[in-house]
Amino acid sequence: MATLTIPEEKYIELYGPTPAHTPSGGWDNGEPDKLVKTHCCFCGVQCGIQLKVKDNKVTGFEPWEEFPVNQGKLCPKGVKRYLQNDHPDRLLTPLIRSEDGFRAAGWYEAMHKTAAAIKDIQAKHGKDAFAFLGGASMTNEKAYLNGKFARIALQTANIDYNGRLCMVSAGAANRMAFGVDRAANPWSDIPLAKVIILTGTNLAECFPILTDYVWRARDAGAKIIVIDPRITPIARTADLFLPVRPGRDSALANGILHVMIERGWTDEKFIAEHTHDFDKVRELVKRYTPEVTEKITGVPAASIIKAAEMWGPAETSMLLHARGIEHHTKGVENVLTYINLVLATGRIGKPGSGYGTITGQGNGQGGREHGQRCNQLPGGRDINKPEHREFIADFWGIPEPELPKQGLTACEIIDAIERGEIKGLLSISFNPLVSIPDSNRTRAALEKLEFFGCIDFFLSETARYADVVLAGSLQEEDEGTVTTGEGRCVRLRNSVSPPENARVDWKIICELAELLGKEKFFTYKNAGEIFTELTAASKGGPIDYSGMTYEKIEQNMGVFWPCPTPEHPGTPRLFEGGKFHHPDGKAKFHAYEYRPPAEDVDPEFPIFFTSGRVVSQYLSGTQTRRIGGLVDQYPEPLCEMHPLLAERLGIKDRDVVRVVTRRGDITLPAQVVKTIRPDTVFIPYHWAGKKAANQLTNRALDPISKIPEYKVCACRVEKVR
């Protein structure tokens, strides 16, 4: 093993002794000591909330009615989020693997063991043999720090993040079409729209507070079109529902555009002045007549025509999508075909007219902006562009050749571990065993690692495979910023300090950098100093935060980027006046022929399998499966199927069924509902082990975004007798 860099006496002098591990004393529910205005820790709406704090514990909440996005409203997850603080499962001290599980350890031992393993593996196998996986629920400050740590302290190319499973198809498509990756409009534009298309978004369960914006539009007379294989709660109040067959989204968008062109509902002046390549799209969609499109998508031709009649001539309109069209091997193509529908009308960059992609994770937007992706440097810069590399290398004070090149994406890192090419891994706030498809392969890969270190606040299913677990911080135990799904950078306030022997995440990262001999690059005294550096690093980049400060963000209830100078007010609405972010100021159409999913149905596996979320759970469930009230609401995964399919298979509601794909099987109760296509079954993915839907899903990747195909594969369903 490599030698340690800091003797114990020196370490104690720098960081203090390891405190005794004392059990938590619970809380007194009396009057709070303070109310802290901050934000919900879950989805990308980032609702404002006031946390009640007493004796350094979060004991409840009050609405924060002045925060304009949610005006005091919260969904079930936001209401219960305070219960994660002081939870009995909270990690209170580092853990080191022992013969019979884990033993509590001090920071000196845990940090030095981690640093020594990194040095040892890199000395034996090269720098890239050690990988880093970050998360998109963490602050912008931590996203920036993760990228800098991986490139300077680990000097590895292999850093990526769990947003690779979430937002990357939308991000890539946005950059290809508009030259920038951000929602085009603030959410306050939604109620001004006269027609809204919601495609591949279970809005009311996954982003409940945004539903209110759609309902406000509907109350003002807007028509709502919902496109989904399931009649999700938002679809129940839609004017038109298009039950698309899983994996056929691009064909449906092409079909709607076909009718719009035929009826003359395109804005030819806007197209000529502000876009490129519409002729290629016009030529391609000639083939997508309503009848041809019906055959591919399963959506009746009359409904396709109706959608075009509603969308085409609308006065104002918004198109919003989420993972339903993005979680595919053609996720980028799906998004681009829907962007074609927006660009063809010229209704973008105006009040009540535009486009948005709904962010799943709490910092799904900011988490993908500041350099923790394998292909990206701070400020949204491209790691493959020489001028971008030069800028960041100069900014960090390292020679450009020392800046690692593009590495592997999240799923590719797990594949490389499986092949034995990556030997060590450090992950923070990422639970790949639950969230990456084909979880049996993920488990086998984790078992092959020579060293696995985890930074987390609960012992996730993935962390159970770690050699060292470093007890990090909950959202309320640190401060910083996150950027919401509309591009608004908001401030998270520190409500409490980490309990007992747990530590703030960014300090753990900085201390590890010091043990790796790179302390001069990580001298931050607080999160604010990281933010100041982050904003300076973004100056002049595609994602420019350089005019932001904590004070400005607080005074304005958030600032939208780009915000390039201290005087700049921020940019809530992009593309005003038809000015896009490509060098020539024009947007690009993209012509994509429909192609089938990586795995389609066949006689052996004749039913479509799709997965998604429920309102009371969040992502891999590390937090929400620990909150009683949320567990009660939906305690275990169920297999949704239509009565026609259930009858054909001899299955009744709550019968136990086995769902089988080429990768694995899951046994669970059936939920027979009329709100799903009869050729499709749905299972939510928030559970682990034998209850994990990702035992079934397909790890085939989109060639551009490298997102896996969660939303469609082939299965068979059997009644368990």
Ligand code: SF4
């Ligand atoms: Fe708001 Fe999302 Fe939190 Fe619900 S989960 S309260 S919608 S931020």
